[in-house]
Amino acid sequence: MAENRLEPSVVVIGALNVDAVVRAPRLPAPGETVVGPRVNWHGGGKGANAAVAAARAGARTELVGAVGADDQGRSTLRELAAEGVDVGGVASLDDSATGVALIVVDLHAENQIAVGLGANADLSPEYVGRTVEARLGTAGCVLVSTEIAPGAVIAAVDAAFRSGVPVILNPAPVIPAVARCLGSADVITPNAFEADVLLELLGGDASGSREKRWAELAERAQASVVVTLGAEGVAVAQPGEPLVVVPARPVRAIDTTGAGDTFNGVLAARVAAGDGMQDAVALAVAAASLSVMQPGARGGMPDFEAIVAFAGRG
Numbered sequence: 001m002a003e004n005r006l007e008p009s010v011v012v013i014g015a016l017n018v019d020a021v022v023r024a025p026r027l028p029a030p031g032e033t034v035v036g037p038r039v040n041w042h043g044g045g046k047g048a049n050a051a052v053a054a055a056r057a058g059a060r061t062e063l064v065g066a067v068g069a070d071d072q073g074r075s076t077l078r079e080l081a082a083e084g085v086d087v088g089g090v091a092s093l094d095d096s097a098t099g100v101a102l103i104v105v106d107l108h109a110e111n112q113i114a115v116g117l118g119a120n121a122d123l124s125p126e127y128v129g130r131t132v133e134a135r136l137g138t139a140g141c142v143l144v145s146t147e148i149a150p151g152a153v154i155a156a157v158d159a160a161f162r163s164g165v166p167v168i169l170n171p172a173p174v175i176p177a178v179a180r181c182l183g184s185a186d187v188i189t190p191n192a193f194e195a196d197v198l199l200e201l202l203g204g205d206a207s208g209s210r211e212k213r214w215a216e217l218a219e220r221a222q223a224s225v226v227v228t229l230g231a232e233g234v235a236v237a238q239p240g241e242p243l244v245v246v247p248a249r250p251v252r253a254i255d256t257t258g259a260g261d262t263f264n265g266v267l268a269a270r271v272a273a274g275d276g277m278q279d280a281v282a283l284a285v286a287a288a289s290l291s292v293m294q295p296g297a298r299g300g301m302p303d304f305e306a307i308v309a310f311a312g313r314g
């Protein structure tokens with residue numbers, strides 16, 4: 001299948017967090033306390049995770065975002081630089097704290113997450129607009145996720161759209177600013193829940209089968225819509241084309257945190273490498289399936305050789 005064309009180049013705009021993870025027998029119900037043996041600290045944040053996935057998949061990767069000017073921010077940047085991610089576009093904000101995600105993972109690898117956005121919410125549109133613009137020269141794809149200030153999402157998508165670089169928008173979570181960006185994204189990557197919220201935002205008909213809803217979302221957004229479906233894999237809806245389902249390979253899932261970020265990062269790397277949508281999605285699904293087999297959002301993220309080997313297995 002794919003060759004890794006020399007130096008595909010990706011710009012990622014999104015959140016950087018530190019993840020405090022407790023493994024517990026089950027996820028807490030409202031008002032309930034669950035306990036696990038310890039807290040594990042991992043690098044996280046949808047932007048930073050996707051950037052690591054893209055870098056491990058062989059893309060030259062630049063990240064635009066923000067951390068606090070604190071110890072967590074400094075160690076976050078060191079960790080990303082060690083992964084080969086260019087963090088020159090990440091601002092260290094004096095008056096903000098680095099984002100923190102509180103995560104519980106249960107015995108079935110499912111998670112529950114609450115994020116204190118910190119510096120991610122303080123990213124200014126002006127900073128993001130000019131920083132993204134300055135990095136688009138050789139970019140083959142821009143990936144934007146929405147766990148940051150709404151104005152920063154819009155500024156990033158606008159800058160990429162103006163330059164003609166393909167834009168992947170991961171609407172996780174769906175914030176109102178997403179509606180403003182839909183006409184400028186080439187690819188949108190919601191999960192099934194987010195896809196329904198987006199269709200509602202666009203005034204679509206929520207009553208049909210899920211396949212009909214995804215097809216309508218692609219038509220209304222005039223974009224490729226890739227719906228991530230957990231262990232089922234993904235569904236790809238493109239305007240005027242039949243829906244295609246790409247199943248995930250069964251694996252022993254330990255922790256699904258960051259599976260969507262792995263999918264998005266590798267998809268961006270492969271779009272930047274010039275793959276067609278079907279090939280890019282097949283490799284991204286393979287990578288995401290591998291990623292759930294280790295703890296932590298980035299623990300199981302594979303390199304390019306591992307992705308190709310896994311995708312090629314019959």
Ligand code: ATP
Binds near residue numbers: 230258263286
């Ligand atoms: P996130 O939890 O990162 O926000 P998401 O809801 O956006 O994730 P998912 O649909 O859970 O994304 O997962 C993304 C991709 O990861 C799936 O499309 C699939 O390819 C892979 N994946 C997730 N869970 C599993 C699993 N249990 N087994 C195999 N592959 C999986």
Ligand code: RIB
Binds near residue numbers: 018044045260261297
């Ligand atoms: O998608 C997983 C990520 O979501 C975690 O790393 C956490 O930081 C939250 O942002």
